[in-house]
Amino acid sequence: MKGGAEEVKAQALRDFAEYINPMKVRTLKSAGLDIIEDRREGAGVWDITGRKYIDCQTGSGIMNVGRHNREIVEALKKALDTYDIGVFLLCSKPKADLAKRLAEISPGDLKCTVFGVGGGEANDAAIKIARGFTMKTGIIYAKNSYHGHTGFALSAIGREAYREPFGPLMPGFTMVPFGDMDAMKEAMNEETAAVILEPILGEGGIHVPPDDYLPAVRKLCDENEALLILDEVQTGFARTGKMFAAEHWNVVPDIMTVAKSMGGGIYPISATIFKEEIMDFFIPHPFIHLSTFGGSDLGCMVALAVIDYIEKNDLAGHAQKMGQRFRKGFDALLKEYPELLLEVRQKGLMMGLQYTNESIGPRMSKKLSDRGVIAVYTGNDPSICRLMPPLVISPEEVDLVLEALEGSMKELSKESGIGKDD
Numbered sequence: 001m002k003g004g005a006e007e008v009k010a011q012a013l014r015d016f017a018e019y020i021n022p023m024k025v026r027t028l029k030s031a032g033l034d035i036i037e038d039r040r041e042g043a044g045v046w047d048i049t050g051r052k053y054i055d056c057q058t059g060s061g062i063m064n065v066g067r068h069n070r071e072i073v074e075a076l077k078k079a080l081d082t083y084d085i086g087v088f089l090l091c092s093k094p095k096a097d098l099a100k101r102l103a104e105i106s107p108g109d110l111k112c113t114v115f116g117v118g119g120g121e122a123n124d125a126a127i128k129i130a131r132g133f134t135m136k137t138g139i140i141y142a143k144n145s146y147h148g149h150t151g152f153a154l155s156a157i158g159r160e161a162y163r164e165p166f167g168p169l170m171p172g173f174t175m176v177p178f179g180d181m182d183a184m185k186e187a188m189n190e191e192t193a194a195v196i197l198e199p200i201l202g203e204g205g206i207h208v209p210p211d212d213y214l215p216a217v218r219k220l221c222d223e224n225e226a227l228l229i230l231d232e233v234q235t236g237f238a239r240t241g242k243m244f245a246a247e248h249w250n251v252v253p254d255i256m257t258v259a260k261s262m263g264g265g266i267y268p269i270s271a272t273i274f275k276e277e278i279m280d281f282f283i284p285h286p287f288i289h290l291s292t293f294g295g296s297d298l299g300c301m302v303a304l305a306v307i308d309y310i311e312k313n314d315l316a317g318h319a320q321k322m323g324q325r326f327r328k329g330f331d332a333l334l335k336e337y338p339e340l341l342l343e344v345r346q347k348g349l350m351m352g353l354q355y356t357n358e359s360i361g362p363r364m365s366k367k368l369s370d371r372g373v374i375a376v377y378t379g380n381d382p383s384i385c386r387l388m389p390p391l392v393i394s395p396e397e398v399d400l401v402l403e404a405l406e407g408s409m410k411e412l413s414k415e416s417g418i419g420k421d422d
C-alpha cells in the first residue's frame, strides 16, 4: 500500500514537472517540500504517503481557521443546497450580507465593498478606485512589498525580479523604503493619488514598522489629499492578534484589501473595502469594475462562516497567546544559536526568523521538513523564514514546532562548523 502511494506521489511530481513547472519541482525537492498533500486537519497536513506535517506555511496565510475546517466545509455544503456562483450582474443576498458584515468588523468607518477572487485583483481595484476617485495618478509603494502579480498590483510590487521581464509597467508608481517617513514625505506630492502599504511586510520578510510609522503616513496622506490603501491580504482575519493589523496602531485606511483567509482555505474570495465618500466615484460609473467570479454567492456564504468562526473561537486572542508561547522558544533559540539566528520579528502568529545569511533559509526548510514541519523562507528574501501556522494551532503543536526548530538549528550549527560543541 505504502509502495503504491510512493509511486502515485512520484508520478504526480513527474507530471507536475512535465506539464506545469519543472523548476518548481526541483526547488521544492531541494528544500524537502516535494509533499503531495492528502488529508488536512487543524494545523496538520498529511502527505499522500501518510507522513504528518505541521503546516507553518499555509499558502502564506490562507488557513487562519485551520486546514479543512469542518464548520466551513459544512457551510459550503449547505450553501450548495441553494446557491451556485450567482450572476455578477444581479444583486444577491449573500453579497449584501457579507458586505454589511465586513463593514461591521472593519476598522473605523470603512463601509463599502467591491468583491474579487484573489488578493492581486483586490489591490488592482483599490488602485483603480484611488486614481478614479482622486483624479490623480501617483501611487507610492514600499520596497520589498508584495501586492500580487496582476496589472496594477504588479506595478506596486517592491521586488525588481518579479517586474523586470514585463516592463514597461504602469507609470506613476514611486518606491520608498518601508518604515522610512522622510522618504515617504519626499515622495509625496500634489499628484499622489494613494499610498499602498502592507501594515507588516509579509513576503518582504515580516517587517513590523516603527509604532509611529502608519499613523504618520495616515496624517501625511490627509495633508496631501491622498488616500491610504492598506493591504491586509496576509495580515487580516486575526493573524496578528487583532482582526486587522491596522488596529494595532489605531489607523483607519481609506481603502483596505482582504483575501486569502477570508475564504477559509475552502473557497476563493477577496474584497476591496472603502469609506463611504469614495462611493461618489461609482455614482456615474456603476459598472466600471466588474469580476465575473468575484464575490460569488458561494464564496460569500463561506466568508460569512469564516468571520463567525474567528469571532466565536476568539482566534485573535488565541493568536496572541500562541504568539507569546512561540516568543519564549524564539528567545531561547536566539541565545543558543546567535551564529544562525539574528533576530525574530513577530506580531501574533505572523512570525519571521531572520537568519544570519541567505543559505540558511533553504537548508532550514529541508531540516524542518525532515522533522515534520512545513516552514519556508519568504519569496523576497531567503534569509528569512516565515512562520504562519493556522490560528487554531494548539500549545502542544507550538512546542513541536519549537522542538523541530531547535533540532534543525543544532544539526545545522554542527554541519556548517560555526556552531558550538555539545
Ligand SMILES: Cc1ncc(COP(=O)(O)O)c(C=O)c1O
Pocket (backbone or CB within 6 Å): 060, 117, 118, 119, 120, 121, 123, 146, 147, 148, 149, 198, 202, 203, 231, 232, 233, 234, 235, 259, 260
Ligand atoms: C500582502 C499580499 N497582497 C496581495 C497578495 C496577492 O494575493 P493573490 O495571490 O491572491 O493574488 C499576496 C499574496 O501572497 C499578499 O501576501
